[in-house]
Amino acid sequence: MSIPLTIVATIQALPGFEDDVAKALIDCIVPTLAEAGCLQYDLHTDNNKPGLYLFFENWSTREEWLVHMESDHLAAMKKATEGKMEAPVIYEMEKI
Numbered sequence: 080m081s082i083p084l085t086i087v088a089t090i091q092a093l094p095g096f097e098d099d100v101a102k103a104l105i106d107c108i109v110p111t112l113a114e115a116g117c118l119q120y121d122l123h124t125d126n127n128k129p130g131l132y133l134f135f136e137n138w139s140t141r142e143e144w145l146v147h148m149e150s151d152h153l154a155a156m157k158k159a160t161e162g163k164m165e166a167p168v169i170y171e172m173e174k175i
Contacts, residue, residue: 081140083118085172092130096163103159104132110152116143130164141171 092100104122111120116139125131138144147153 081142082173084138084141084144085174086134086136086138086144087170087172088134088136089168090132090134091165092132092160093163093165094130096160097130100130100160100164101132103156104134106159107152107156110150111147114143114147114150116140117147144171 090100090104101124108120108122111117117136118139119135119137121135123133123135125133136144138147
């Protein structure tokens, strides 16, 4: 039996690019929720630090998340945010 995978990813937009990064991240939500294995894909923004975003994701399996990481919409997001954000920090976790 596969253990569900939780992803916590933080993304920091560079100053002046907060709206561009937010739009690119928001554009990923609908197609990601339609992907096989996606159980939850929530985007949050920090109330005290402009341009800081967090994805909280749950996937049926790590393999399905890896397919997501190669999806066309994620590639489009990466292209749209190139040079506009710091490297994302991604935590792969499982529930205890």
